[in-house]
Amino acid sequence: MPNHLDIAHATLLEPASLKEHDLDQVMDQLLANQIDAADVYFQAGRLESWVLEEGIIREGSYNVEQGVGVRAISGEKTGFAYSDEIELPALLEAAKTARAIARSGQQGKIRITRQPNKQGLYEPINPLATLSEEDKVILLRHLDEEARKQDPRVQQVTVSLVAAHDVVLVAASDGTLNADVRPLVRCNVHVIVEENGRREQGSSGGGARQAFQFFLDEERALGYAREAVRQALVNLEAQPAPAGAIPVVLGSGWPGVLLHEAVGHGLEGDFNRKGTSAFTGRIGERVAAAGCTVVDDGTLAGRRGSLNIDDEGTPTQQTVLIENGILKGYMQDKHNAHLMGTSSTGNGRRESYAHLPMPRMTNTYMLPGEHEPEEIIASVNNGLYAVNFGGGQVDITSGKFVFSASEAYLIENGKVTIPVKGATLIGNGPDVLTRVSMIGNDLELDSGVGTCGKEGQSVPVGVGQPTLKVDELTVGGTSA
Amino acid sequence: MTETSDITSRQAKLSQIVEDLLKEAKKQGASAAEAGISKDSGLSVNVRMGDVETIEHTRDQGLGISVYFGKRKGSASTSDLSPGAIRDTVKAACNIARYTNENECTGLADAELMASEIPDLDLHHPWNITAEEAIEQGIRCESAARQLDKHITNSDGASVNSHNGLQVYGNSHGFIGGYPSSRHSISCAVIGKEGDTMQRDYWYTASRIADEMESAETVGTKAGERTLARLGARKLSTREAPIIFQAEVAVGLLRSLISAIRGGALYRKASFLLDHLGEQIFPDFVRIHENPLLARGLGSAPFDGEGVATTAKDIVRDGVLQTYILDSYSARKLDMRITGNAGGVRNLAIEPGSLDLAGLCQEMGEGLLVTEMMGHGINMVTGDYSRGASGFWVSNGEIQYPVEEITIASNLKQMFEQLVTVGMDEERRGSTRTGSWLIENMTIAGD
Numbered sequence: 001m002p003n004h005l006d007i008a009h010a011t012l013l014e015p016a017s018l019k020e021h022d023l024d025q026v027m028d029q030l031l032a033n034q035i036d037a038a039d040v041y042f043q044a045g046r047l048e049s050w051v052l053e054e055g056i057i058r059e060g061s062y063n064v065e066q067g068v069g070v071r072a073i074s075g076e077k078t079g080f081a082y083s084d085e086i087e088l089p090a091l092l093e094a095a096k097t098a099r100a101i102a103r104s105g106q107q108g109k110i111r112i113t114r115q116p117n118k119q120g121l122y123e124p125i126n127p128l129a130t131l132s133e134e135d136k137v138i139l140l141r142h143l144d145e146e147a148r149k150q151d152p153r154v155q156q157v158t159v160s161l162v163a164a165h166d167v168v169l170v171a172a173s174d175g176t177l178n179a180d181v182r183p184l185v186r187c188n189v190h191v192i193v194e195e196n197g198r199r200e201q202g203s204s205g206g207g208a209r210q211a212f213q214f215f216l217d218e219e220r221a222l223g224y225a226r227e228a229v230r231q232a233l234v235n236l237e238a239q240p241a242p243a244g245a246i247p248v249v250l251g252s253g254w255p256g257v258l259l260h261e262a263v264g265h266g267l268e269g270d271f272n273r274k275g276t277s278a279f280t281g282r283i284g285e286r287v288a289a290a291g292c293t294v295v296d297d298g299t300l301a302g303r304r305g306s307l308n309i310d311d312e313g314t315p316t317q318q319t320v321l322i323e324n325g326i327l328k329g330y331m332q333d334k335h336n337a338h339l340m341g342t343s344s345t346g347n348g349r350r351e352s353y354a355h356l357p358m359p360r361m362t363n364t365y366m367l368p369g370e371h372e373p374e375e376i377i378a379s380v381n382n383g384l385y386a387v388n389f390g391g392g393q394v395d396i397t398s399g400k401f402v403f404s405a406s407e408a409y410l411i412e413n414g415k416v417t418i419p420v421k422g423a424t425l426i427g428n429g430p431d432v433l434t435r436v437s438m439i440g441n442d443l444e445l446d447s448g449v450g451t452c453g454k455e456g457q458s459v460p461v462g463v464g465q466p467t468l469k470v471d472e473l474t475v476g477g478t479s480a
Numbered sequence: 481m482t483e484t485s486d487i488t489s490r491q492a493k494l495s496q497i498v499e500d501l502l503k504e505a506k507k508q509g510a511s512a513a514e515a516g517i518s519k520d521s522g523l524s525v526n527v528r529m530g531d532v533e534t535i536e537h538t539r540d541q542g543l544g545i546s547v548y549f550g551k552r553k554g555s556a557s558t559s560d561l562s563p564g565a566i567r568d569t570v571k572a573a574c575n576i577a578r579y580t581n582e583n584e585c586t587g588l589a590d591a592e593l594m595a596s597e598i599p600d601l602d603l604h605h606p607w608n609i610t611a612e613e614a615i616e617q618g619i620r621c622e623s624a625a626r627q628l629d630k631h632i633t634n635s636d637g638a639s640v641n642s643h644n645g646l647q648v649y650g651n652s653h654g655f656i657g658g659y660p661s662s663r664h665s666i667s668c669a670v671i672g673k674e675g676d677t678m679q680r681d682y683w684y685t686a687s688r689i690a691d692e693m694e695s696a697e698t699v700g701t702k703a704g705e706r707t708l709a710r711l712g713a714r715k716l717s718t719r720e721a722p723i724i725f726q727a728e729v730a731v732g733l734l735r736s737l738i739s740a741i742r743g744g745a746l747y748r749k750a751s752f753l754l755d756h757l758g759e760q761i762f763p764d765f766v767r768i769h770e771n772p773l774l775a776r777g778l779g780s781a782p783f784d785g786e787g788v789a790t791t792a793k794d795i796v797r798d799g800v801l802q803t804y805i806l807d808s809y810s811a812r813k814l815d816m817r818i819t820g821n822a823g824g825v826r827n828l829a830i831e832p833g834s835l836d837l838a839g840l841c842q843e844m845g846e847g848l849l850v851t852e853m854m855g856h857g858i859n860m861v862t863g864d865y866s867r868g869a870s871g872f873w874v875s876n877g878e879i880q881y882p883v884e885e886i887t888i889a890s891n892l893k894q895m896f897e898q899l900v901t902v903g904m905d906e907e908r909r910g911s912t913r914t915g916s917w918l919i920e921n922m923t924i925a926g927d
Contacts, residue, residue, distance in 0.1 A: 050579075053748065054748075056580075056581035056582075056583055057579060057580045057581045058553075058580065058581070058583060058586075059553065059555065059580065060554055060555065060576035060577075060579060060580050061554075061555035061556060061557065061573075061576065062555075062556040062557075062569075062572035062573065062575075062576055063556065063557045063558070064556075064557070064558040064559065064560060064565065064568075064569065064572075065558075065559050066559060066560060067559060076528075076531065076533060077531070077532050077533060077534070077535075078533065078534040078535075079534070079535050080534060080535070080536045080537070081536070081537045081539075082538075082539065083539065084539075084540075084541060084559045084560060085560075097537050100535070100611075101532065101535050133575075133578070133579045134579070136579075137579050155749055156748050156749055156750070158748065192748065192749055192750055192861060194749070199749060199754075199861055199862070200861060200862065201750065201859070201861045241866070241889075243718050243887075243889065243923045243924075243925035244718035244925050244926070244927075245718075245925075245926070245927050274528070274634070274636070275634055276634055276636055276671055276678075276680065278678065354538070354540065356534065356536070390856055390857070391855070391856050392855060393854045393855045393856070393868070394854075395680065395854065396680075397671055397678045397679060397680035398677070398678065398679055398680065398710075398713075398884060400854070400868065400870070400884055400885050401854075402854045402855035402857070402867070402868035402887070403855065404855055404856060404857040404866065421859075421862075421864055422857065422859055422864060422866065423857070423866045423887070423889065424855050424857035424866040424867055424868055424887050424889075425887075426854070426868045426885055426886065426887050426925075427885070428885060474715075474885065474886070474887065474925050474926060474927070475887075475925060476857070476866040476867070476868070476887025476888070476889050476923075476925045477866065477889060477923070477925065478866075478889045478890060478891075478923045479923075480718050480719065480720060480923050480925075
């Protein structure tokens with residue numbers, strides 16, 4: 001099988017008759033002034049999506065996005081320009097625009113060298129072509145049928161199937177020349193159920209950096225259909241959620257969105273360089289209970305949040321953020337790492353060639369503890385057991401974060417009892433993990449559905465955690 | 481920077497590409513087709529702590545096409561506008577259409593609904609600003625915030641943005657139309673510190689016309705004042721209380737209303753306002769209006785995303801829901817008349833009342849003034865509403881102290897019914913215009 005760099009060459013450079021020495025010329029153009037660092041990011045993206053609703057394949061679309069982004073950095077200043085034409089004159093023009101931020105000064109000359117992409121976390125495949133259109137349509141229909149046959153109360157089923165193929169190539173003034181071919185598939189089932197005039201919804205899905213076969217293996221996608229219906233039916237029975245500060249047990253897997261919001265964003269290098277995060281200057285301090293170890297790991301094979309290299313060409317790694325309750329480190333891109341006197345942790349990511357890279361999470365999760373999940377639930381007299389969530393949000397500076405439960409139950413006298421309506425949970429990032437009193441032995445990662453937004457840029461991410469007990473968290477229900 | 485004649489010729493070029501696309505679609509066997517194309521260029525400058533941080537020259541273009549083979553549809557889009565890429569895009573859309581299903585409701589909007597004239601809504605006012613001038617404005621903006629008080633200790637910076645766009649849409653009914661537009665903004669966010677805690681807040685101004693924006697200094701001063709006002713925020717105990725949604729967050733309530741009466745949500749039965757047309761959903765005094773043809777409006781458009789003429793209309797009158805928000809597909813699904821809302825609602829406004837924000841606080845007496853919301857805790861199927869909030873506790877009609885780390889919860893249907901009054905303190909920076917809302921009662925969760 002051809003390697004990432006050869007594919008990127010053939011996809012990005014050859015159609016424009018660009019050679020590697022042309023990149024040297026662009027780099028020279030960029031470095032002609034007093035520029036500390038510069039990079040050029042080529043991207044060719046293809047995205048295909050299909051939607052089934054009301055039993056018919058209603059929509060399909062095919063999207064092409066390609067171009068090149070050129071960045072030049074001088075001290076804390078960044079100049080950036082991009083073009084959707086991949087050709088030498090446009091590149092040189094963008095380079096001229098990008099470097100205009102710097103004062104005049106000495107000349108630089110560098111020679112970029114090929115670096116093999118060795119991680120091998122996913123195959124350099126085009127996932128769009130891994131299933132015929134006929135079979136994609138059959139898969140959508142099967143999921144619709146599977147959802148409908150679960151229960152006569154199912155009224156509406158919407159199924160989506162998406163595949164993305166991204167080929168990127170990065171050349172940087174530190175000599176980097178690296179490439180990555182990134183497959184990504186995603187499937188989602190959303191249902192609406194109705195009983196006696198009450199309507200509720202349920203949603204489930206998954207994805208990976210793999211071929212479409214991922215959804216057929218282990219009846220994964222059929223599982224999404226069954227799970228969406230199960231959730232919706234649970235919600236038909238849901239009573240008003242409690243309001244106030246109570247013990248909360250968070251289920252394993254996707255509830256790890258807690259970590260993403262409460263601590264993840266606050267530990268991104270840019271906020272800490274600028275001193276705007278509630279975690280600024282707290283390395284070495286206790287920010288979580290003993291036993292809590294949180295990592296960001298871009299190296300998990302095939303996962304949605306994983307990357308062989310980040311968008312600056314740095315291989316991804318596992319970064320320990322919190323170890324046994326003590327704050328250990330931040331996530332860095334090259335620019336912020338340089339300004340903070342440290343190295344990139346392979347977290348420099350961008351939505352596309354038309355966006356600037358910044359420190360972003362990959363897969364963020366907490367390592368398992370020793371408690372059985374049942375034992376954790378049994379320890380709570382009156383509390384909430386939240387197992388599914390929608391999105392969340394954080395105010396980096398004040399540390400306040402929210403995440404919204406979509407499936408939750410009351411815990412009464414150590415037993416899970418009635419389902420309650422979705423409610424937003426709110427807390428303070430720097431101290432919520434200090435209230436973690438029990439950590440389960442059941443670490444799970446999410447099914448591959450996460451998308452993180454920061455400063456208007458979206459990137460795919462993963463989260464995970466074992467079952468966790470937080471002694472007190474504010475639950476935003478209506479039942480005071 | 482951009483002369484009228486230049487705009488005309490660039491628009492003609494884009495129109496030509498759209499016509500070529502439609503021809504190519506016909507050649508490849510499509511019975512009908514529609515295409516849209518947009519080009520946008522701009523300057524975006526960020527300054528922080530008195531110095532430039534980033535300068536971005538943006539240049540975005542995109543083209544999208546939908547082809548119809550009878551009642552089957554396929555779509556494709558590309559950022560590459562070269563003739564080869566255009567052919568490939570049409571081919572990709574046609575290929576998709578081979579696999580989608582026959583669907584009676586699919587197709588272009590009916591030919592007789594196409595906008596017959598395209599009024600000039602005065603949307604294009606380029607701002608001749610250089611990067612150096614933008615940096616200078618950004619620095620003045622941020623300085624105004626940082627100099628306000630010694631408690632302003634840090635900054636997320638100020639940004640100055642100017643964008644000009646040109647868009648053209650055409651379809652095989654023979655409709656083709658386009659127009660240029662501009663949008664400029666200045667924003668600022670600063671950080672205050674008191675003891676061990678930090679707070680951040682921001683302010684921005686936006687307009688199609690640079691001269692109609694607030695000055696850079698005003699934006700900075702407001703950002704600084706808002707940050708200072710949040711210092712010393714406390715939690716509240718769990719309770720029920722009346723709530724004022726300050727105008728800029730009340731905008732979100734109006735948008736939720738629109739999401740609930742969109743055709744797509746209704747035919748999927750995914751709305752808490754299903755079957756509410758003609759019913760009272762707000763108190764009698766409420767009138768909510770859409771005016772897509774407002775001159776210089778940030779949401780204005782002479783035709784919608786399907787070439788249908790846009791028209792002004794009441795969405796809610798005397799508290800009663802007057803219309804759903806429909807494009808051709810959802811109108812056919814629901815067997816109703818199209819409303820010219822493909823692509824959304826343009827310049828939505830709720831009629832203002834007579835009280836300013838201080839007057840609303842007096843009216844409320846004791847309760848919560850919400851100035852910022854967090855998270856997405858709205859269930860559109862049930863209307864259940866639970867979101868993070870921060871703002872101020874009001875007692876005896878006066879602001880007492882800032883509050884944070886609380887949630888507010890209710891149900892949107894109930895919140896609409898419990899709207900007591902709308903303020904005259906209109907938020908006018910976006911395409912949705914409203915004063916602050918006083919709502920009778922919600923649950924606050926805190927300690």
